[in-house]
Amino acid sequence: xxxxAPANPFEQLAYNIAxxxxxxxxxxxxxxxxxxxxxxxxxxxxxxxxxxxxxxxxDPWEGPMPWxxxxxxxxxxxxxxxxxxxxFAMAANGYVDISFQGAAQIDMYxxxxxxxxxxxxxxxxxRLTGSGGGNDLSSLSETFVLVGLQDPSKFPAKLxxxxxxxxxxxxxxxxxxxxxxxxxxSVVTQIGVMDFEPESKRMRIKGLNPYCTTEIAQVCTGFxxxxxxxxxxxPAPPADILEVLRTEVDPHKIFIEFPPRVK
Amino acid sequence: MAAKFFYNEEALENLKIADPSxxxxxxxxxxxxxxxxxxxxxxxxxxxxxxxxxxxxVDDGDVVADSGFSYxxxxxxxxxxxxxxxxxxxxxxxxxNTNQSFGIFMGNVTGSHNSYCGAEMRGTDRxxxxxxxxxxxxxxxxxxxxxxxxxxxxxxxxxPYVASHQLLGTDMVRxxxxxxxxxxxxxxxxxxxxxxxxxxxxxxxxxQADMYxxxxxxxxxxxxxxxxxxxxxxxxxxxxxxxELSIRFDNSNTVIPFMIVDAVxxxxxxxxxxxxxxxxxxxxxxxxxxxxxxxxDDVCLEDFMKNWVYSCKNQYDFVDRLAKDMGxxxxxxxxxxxxxxxxxxxxxxxxxxxxxxxxxxxx
Numbered sequence: 001x002x003x004x005a006p007a008n009p010f011e012q013l014a015y016n017i018a019x020x021x022x023x024x025x026x027x028x029x030x031x032x033x034x035x036x037x038x039x040x041x042x043x044x045x046x047x048x049x050x051x052x053x054x055x056x057x058x059d060p061w062e063g064p065m066p067w068x069x070x071x072x073x074x075x076x077x078x079x080x081x082x083x084x085x086x087x088f089a090m091a092a093n094g095y096v097d098i099s100f101q102g103a104a105q106i107d108m109y110x111x112x113x114x115x116x117x118x119x120x121x122x123x124x125x126x127r128l129t130g131s132g133g134g135n136d137l138s139s140l141s142e143t144f145v146l147v148g149l150q151d152p153s154k155f156p157a158k159l160x161x162x163x164x165x166x167x168x169x170x171x172x173x174x175x176x177x178x179x180x181x182x183x184x185x186s187v188v189t190q191i192g193v194m195d196f197e198p199e200s201k202r203m204r205i206k207g208l209n210p211y212c213t214t215e216i217a218q219v220c221t222g223f224x225x226x227x228x229x230x231x232x233x234x235p236a237p238p239a240d241i242l243e244v245l246r247t248e249v250d251p252h253k254i255f256i257e258f259p260p261r262v263k
Numbered sequence: 264m265a266a267k268f269f270y271n272e273e274a275l276e277n278l279k280i281a282d283p284s285x286x287x288x289x290x291x292x293x294x295x296x297x298x299x300x301x302x303x304x305x306x307x308x309x310x311x312x313x314x315x316x317x318x319x320x321v322d323d324g325d326v327v328a329d330s331g332f333s334y335x336x337x338x339x340x341x342x343x344x345x346x347x348x349x350x351x352x353x354x355x356x357x358x359x360n361t362n363q364s365f366g367i368f369m370g371n372v373t374g375s376h377n378s379y380c381g382a383e384m385r386g387t388d389r390x391x392x393x394x395x396x397x398x399x400x401x402x403x404x405x406x407x408x409x410x411x412x413x414x415x416x417x418x419x420x421x422x423p424y425v426a427s428h429q430l431l432g433t434d435m436v437r438x439x440x441x442x443x444x445x446x447x448x449x450x451x452x453x454x455x456x457x458x459x460x461x462x463x464x465x466x467x468x469x470x471q472a473d474m475y476x477x478x479x480x481x482x483x484x485x486x487x488x489x490x491x492x493x494x495x496x497x498x499x500x501x502x503x504x505x506x507e508l509s510i511r512f513d514n515s516n517t518v519i520p521f522m523i524v525d526a527v528x529x530x531x532x533x534x535x536x537x538x539x540x541x542x543x544x545x546x547x548x549x550x551x552x553x554x555x556x557x558x559x560d561d562v563c564l565e566d567f568m569k570n571w572v573y574s575c576k577n578q579y580d581f582v583d584r585l586a587k588d589m590g591x592x593x594x595x596x597x598x599x600x601x602x603x604x605x606x607x608x609x610x611x612x613x614x615x616x617x618x619x620x621x622x623x624x625x626x
Contacts, residue, residue: 054408055332064611072538072544073605081483083412084485084486085409085489121438122279123396126387129380130379130406134407135430136407140428162433163433164433178432180428
């Protein structure tokens with residue numbers, strides 16, 4: 001086999017997302033790169049995971065990657081599908097081990113904004129979609145992973161609107177608010193992987209992608225990142241995993257083309 | 264007008280709602296029950312045309328439920344008919360409620376019980392953003408999908424409210440006048456009370472229904488079972504009206520009982536440009552035109568909506584137009600084949616799913 005082209009930032013991101021998933025988990029997936037990461041995990045190190053979707057699709061038969069969380073691939077020959085209220089009830093009742101969230105803004109405690117950017121509720125630069133299932137998954141899943149492209153405007157000191165809870169104001173505030181689950185376990189971006197310091201619940205660098213440094217990570221962030229004594233070096237995806245990603249998971253390069261086709 | 268119920272004052276202020284009585288009907292169980300007691304008990308032929316069903320059962324000022332999942336088994340052609348008939352002062356509620364945006368643009372929809380307005384990877388809806396900012400539509404309440412889903416479930420079960428773990432600790436509770444944070448009387452921990460939600464009218468697309476309104480849903484039902492029970496007026500649109508006996512012989516997937524249904528409309532292709540499980544795929548090109556190109560500014564969107572909604576008299580006009588732009592009957596058939604292949608109802612090898620990004624032919 002020829003040496004494949006090195007991973008582009010989206011491919012590295014998909015690989016890092018995949019590594020957040022352990023074999024045997026029930027994984028609640030949304031559209032986009034988390035879907036790519038989950039499919040990659042299932043085809044590599046975590047073949048026994050079960051994928052569930054917000055529209056109610058459960059454990060679809062292997063096939064093409066869904067374009068939408070309501071798409072046919074999410075309920076392809078599925079044993080059953082669930083009503084939306086039940087699909088979130090599964091998370092509340094402890095049957096969702098991990099979920100993934102994208103956001104327009106993420107703060108140092110892993111709280112999320114998918115409502116608006118630049119201003120307030122009535123006067124903004126852009127109004128966005130709203131919560132969708134984001135608030136539910138953040139409130140109910142046992143843990144979740146935040147996924148995004150990191151820059152100071154997307155990782156601000158203060159959110160323009162708090163749609164979904166991470167660790168709220170840090171410390172024990174999430175638990176005291178009555179929310180379920182352990183809160184976000186990590187943040188996966190083009191820079192690397194961050195976790196949350198166990199006491200303060202503040203965002204902390206865990207590992208950096210190849211060619212990234214703590215200085216680059218800090219420059220890309222609108223608040224101070226905690227830096228542990230030892231920062232892990234995240235490896236580039238091995239050739240065989242890249243091959244699976246490019247030929248089996250996203251062969252039409254819908255999500256992993258860089259720069260992206262649309263936008 | 265004085266409101267009938269007690270709302271969260273902070274949220275009313277944050278949302279700038281001067282007259283909270285506009286919030287009443289969505290949580291008014293009393294009028295829901297009164298309405299249902301007056302419905303015909305007879306198992307009678309409820310078939311009518313889409314035009315007549317919309318004219319008779321969608322009234323100005325109604326809270327309309329967006330059903331299905333944005334573009335999955337959503338009777339978009341029925342919503343197009345609502346807007347064509349010029350119904351006014353509607354509010355939309357639904358999880359998701361992507362399609363409110365087009366009704367807002369057409370001037371029919373002036374209120375939003377919002378959960379999610381957009382089309383995932385097709386992009387955020389720039390028109391919705393402009394409409395909220397300019398006040399063309401007013402956000403009446405902010406929801407997450409799961410919390411709204413519980414409101415519909417409470418209504419289906421005839422309960423006044425449910426307690427949930429969602430929305431806690433976030434700005435959501437400060438922008439939703441309906442929900443209330445209280446202490447769980449057993450544990451003393453904070454929970455959110457979500458009232459039963461009763462839309463005035465819903466249109467649910469079933470793959471099959473009989474003439475009385477017994478309806479089957481294939482694929483994810485999303486919120487539609489709960490929404491059908493929760494709503495005062497229920498219109499069923501369907502791909503096929505089947506004999507009652509066919510439903511009696513195989514009652515799997517029957518989720519809507521005839522007695523709650525007001526009208527049955529046979530509406531093949533009723534979900535296009537969205538998909539219908541078992542029947543046809545969504546038109547990816549249409550959605551890309553719509554979200555990425557047409558929502559760019561009001562002139563583009565006007566042109567787009569004129570072409571696809573106002574100047575079509577029914578769903579067949581729409582299908583003809585789509586076929587003409589996309590390659591004729593072969594395109595329409597490819598939608599059927601792609602849907603059935605992705606569901607693995609037919610052999611999927613050999614079915615072509617490749618997709619080319621749309622280059623706009625007209626702006």
